[in-house]
Amino acid sequence: MPTDDQHPERAHTPGGQPAESAHRHELRATPPPSTEERAARALELLGQGVGIVEPSGEIVWMNQGLSRQSPETMRRFSDACVDAVRAWQRSRATAATLRSSFRVGTSWYDTVMTPLRRNGDGPAEGAVALLVDATATRRVQDRLDAVDQAGVELLQFDAESVRTMNAPERLRALEGRVVAATRSVLGFDHFEYRLTDRRTGQLELVFCSGLVPLGIGERIFARAEGNGISGVVATTGLSVVCGETEQDPRYVRGLPGAHSSLTVPLRLHDRVVGVLNAESTDRDRFDDEDRLCAELFGRYVALSLNTLDMLVAERCETNRTIVGQLARETATPLAGIADDARALLARSGDPEAAAIAARLIENAAKVDELMRAAAKGPRGVLGADDFMREGMRDPVFEGREVLVADDEESIRSTVRAVLEQQGCIVTEFAEGTSAIRAIRDRAAAGRPFDLVVSDVRMPDANGYEVFKATKDTSAATPVMLMTAFGYDPNHSIVRSSQEGLHCFLFKPFQVSQLLEEARKALTEQIARRG
Numbered sequence: 001m002p003t004d005d006q007h008p009e010r011a012h013t014p015g016g017q018p019a020e021s022a023h024r025h026e027l028r029a030t031p032p033p034s035t036e037e038r039a040a041r042a043l044e045l046l047g048q049g050v051g052i053v054e055p056s057g058e059i060v061w062m063n064q065g066l067s068r069q070s071p072e073t074m075r076r077f078s079d080a081c082v083d084a085v086r087a088w089q090r091s092r093a094t095a096a097t098l099r100s101s102f103r104v105g106t107s108w109y110d111t112v113m114t115p116l117r118r119n120g121d122g123p124a125e126g127a128v129a130l131l132v133d134a135t136a137t138r139r140v141q142d143r144l145d146a147v148d149q150a151g152v153e154l155l156q157f158d159a160e161s162v163r164t165m166n167a168p169e170r171l172r173a174l175e176g177r178v179v180a181a182t183r184s185v186l187g188f189d190h191f192e193y194r195l196t197d198r199r200t201g202q203l204e205l206v207f208c209s210g211l212v213p214l215g216i217g218e219r220i221f222a223r224a225e226g227n228g229i230s231g232v233v234a235t236t237g238l239s240v241v242c243g244e245t246e247q248d249p250r251y252v253r254g255l256p257g258a259h260s261s262l263t264v265p266l267r268l269h270d271r272v273v274g275v276l277n278a279e280s281t282d283r284d285r286f287d288d289e290d291r292l293c294a295e296l297f298g299r300y301v302a303l304s305l306n307t308l309d310m311l312v313a314e315r316c317e318t319n320r321t322i323v324g325q326l327a328r329e330t331a332t333p334l335a336g337i338a339d340d341a342r343a344l345l346a347r348s349g350d351p352e353a354a355a356i357a358a359r360l361i362e363n364a365a366k367v368d369e370l371m372r373a374a375a376k377g378p379r380g381v382l383g384a385d386d387f388m389r390e391g392m393r394d395p396v397f398e399g400r401e402v403l404v405a406d407d408e409e410s411i412r413s414t415v416r417a418v419l420e421q422q423g424c425i426v427t428e429f430a431e432g433t434s435a436i437r438a439i440r441d442r443a444a445a446g447r448p449f450d451l452v453v454s455d456v457r458m459p460d461a462n463g464y465e466v467f468k469a470t471k472d473t474s475a476a477t478p479v480m481l482m483t484a485f486g487y488d489p490n491h492s493i494v495r496s497s498q499e500g501l502h503c504f505l506f507k508p509f510q511v512s513q514l515l516e517e518a519r520k521a522l523t524e525q526i527a528r529r530g
Contacts, residue, residue: 049073049131052116053081055089055124066131073131076102077111081127084113088124101134108138140289143185147293150181151300155307172497174304175207182209186293188278190255193266193301195274196222196234203230203275204462205495206305211254211279213468220252222272228252229263230275237272239264239291243284255279262286264294266302273302331368338364394515396522397422401447404428405435405466406455406482411507415453418511419518424451432461436469443473451521453514456483456504467496476528478502478521482509 049066051059057078059066066074080100087094100111110132115124154177182188190210194203201221205213214220220227222234229240229250242261245251251261258279266274276298278286341360344353402424406412409430416426427449429435435454442448452470456463463481470479481496481504497504502521505513 048133049077050129051077051081051131052126052128053078053085054126055082055085057082060126069131070104073104073107073109076104076109077129077131080111081113081129084127084129085115085124088115101138106135108134110134140292143289143293144296146185147181147297150177150185151297153177154181154300154304178207178301178304179209181297182276182278186278186290186297188262188294190258190280191276191278192254193274193276194220194230194234195266195305196272203227203234206274208495211277212256229261230277233263233265233275234272237265237267239295241286241288241291243286245279255281257281259283260285262290262294264291264298266298267295268299268302268306273306276301327368334364334368393422394519395423396519396526397424399423399425400450400522401425401427402451402453402518403435403438403449404453405430405432405458407431407458408455411455411482415514418514422515432458432466435466436461439466439469440473448474448477450477450525451518452477452479453518454479454481456481464495467499467501471500475500476525478525480505480517480521482507 049062049069051062051066053059059074059078066077069077080102083100084098087098096115098113100113102109102111111129112132113127113129116126116128117123118125154174178193182191192205192209192211193207195206196202197204201223203220203222220231223231224235225231229242229248229252232238232250233240240261240263242248242251242263245253245258245261254277259281260283261277261279262285263275263277265272266276276294278290278294280286338361341357341364345357345361397419400423402419404412404415404419404426405428406415407430412428412430416428419426427438429438432454435452439449439452449470452466454463454466463483467479467481470477479496479500480502483504483506502524503517505517
C-alpha cells in the first residue's frame with residue numbers, strides 16, 4: 001500500500017495533523033480586506049468618476065472612471081467642486097450635498113458633491129464628488145420638454161380665427177399640428193390616431209399618416225379580444241411595445257412589412273378616449289422612451305380633440321337655445337295673428353279677403369311649425385316649399401342618376417323631391433351599408449351614379465365609408481356629405497376632403513346651396529368626361 005511519503009498531500013504536521021488540514025487552516029487565517037480597501041474597490045467598480053478635490057481645484061485622488069475622462073470634463077468637474085466648497089465655506093446653512101450639471105460636447109454630466117471636513121463641524125476643506133454621465137437622462141428630459149411644448153401649442157387656438165372656422169376647418173388645422181408634431185417631436189413616420197365612439201365602442205380613425213386604413217366595413221372596437229393591439233390598449237389603458245409583430249398574434253397589420261409597433265392610450269383625465277398606434281418596418285424600433293413621450297403627447301391630443309368637440313357642442317346648444325327661446329316668444333304673436341285671421345274670415349263676405357285670411361292662418365301655422373322644428377336641432381332643408389312651387393329647372397340635372405343616403409326620412413325625402421323636380425333619377429337609402437352595396441353594384445355593371453349625396457352619421461356606416469366606396473369604384477363620381485352644424489363625430493369630412501370630397505353641407509342648409517353645389521359637381525364631371 002502506498003505510504004504517507006508517496007502521498008505528499010497527506011503529509012503530517014509536527015502536531016500530527018494532515019498537511020491539507022493545515023493548509024485549510026492557513027486559508028481561514030488570511031486576514032480579510034480592510035475597510036479602506038473594500039471602499040477603494042467599490043469606488044473603482046462604480047464605473048463613474050469619483051474624486052477628492054481641494055479648495056484650490058486640485059484633484060488629489062480619483063478612481064479610474066474619472067481618470068479616463070477628457071481634460072475638459074475633468075476641468076468642469078473640478079470647477080463644480082470649487083464652487084461647492086466656496087458655498088459651504090460662506091454659509092453653514094448650505095445643504096450638505098450639492099448637485100451641479102454641465103455639458104461637454106454632446107454629453108451631459110451631473111456632479112454630486114459632499115463636503116470633506118477634518119472636524120465634524122469644521123469648515124469644508126474640500127469635496128468628495130461623484131461624476132455621473134447624464135446624457136441619456138438629459139436627452140429624455142429634452143425630448144419630454146419638446147413634447148410638452150408641442151402639446152401646449154395644440155391647445156393654443158386664436159379665439160378670433162377659431163370663431164370664423166367651422167368644425168371641419170378647426171379639425172383640419174389641428175390635424176396639421178398633430179401630424180407635424182408626431183413626426184418631428186416623436187419621430188414617428190407611420191401612425192394613426194383613433195377615438196372611441198362612446199355609443200358603440202368602435203375605434204374611429206381620426207388622423208392617419210402612412211398606414212393602410214381598414215377596408216370598407218372593417219371595424220375595430222375597444223375590446224380585448226379580436227380587435228388587435230389597439231383594442232387591447234383602448235380597453236386596459238396600458239401601452240403595448242411590440243418588438244416583433246410576427247410574434248404577437250394580437251397584431252392587425254396596418255403598415256405593409258411592419259415588424260414593430262407602439263400603441264398607447266389617449267387619456268382625457270382618467271378616461272381612455274382612444275389610441276395612438278405607430279408602426280415601423282424595423283424590428284425593436286420603439287422603446288420605453290418612445291412610450292413615455294407618446295403617452296404624454298397623447299394626453300394633449302385628447303384634450304385638444306375634446307376642446308373641438310366642446311366647441312361644436314356649444315355651438316349646437318347655443319343655436320338650440322336661441323331658436324327655442326325665439327320659438328317660445330313668437331308662439332303668442334303667431335297665435336294672435338291666426339286668431340285675428342280666423343275672425344276676419346268669419347266676418348268677411350269678400351272672397352278675396354277670405355283668401356287672404358286663409359293664407360294668413362296657413363302661414364302662421366307654417367312659421368310656428370318651422371320654429372318648433374328648428375328648436376329641436378339642425379334637421380331641415382330650408383326653402384324647399386318655395387322652390388317646389390316655383391318649379392324652375394336647370395338642364396344640367398336632366399336624367400342624371402343620384403344616390404341619396406340619410407337615416408332621417410324627412411331630409412332624405414326632401415333632397416329626393418328637390419332633385420327629382422330638377423329632372424334627376426334619385427335612388428335613396430336609409431342606411432349606409434345598402435348605399436355602399438348599390439354603389440358597388442352599379443359601378444360593376446358599368447353604370448356608376450353621377451352624384452352621391454350622403455349623411456355623415458348613420459347607424460351602420462359613416463360618411464367616409466360611403467365616400468371611399470364611391471371613389472374606389474368610380475373615381476369620377478362626385479360626393480357631397482351632409483352634417484349637422486358641422487358635427488362630424490367620425491371626422492369623415494376631414495378625411496374625405498383630403499381625398500377629393502366635392503363639398504360638405506351643414507344642416508340646416510338652403511335648397512339653393514344644395515342645388516348650387518350639385519350643379520358644380522355635375523358640371524365639373526361633364527367637363528372631365530368631355
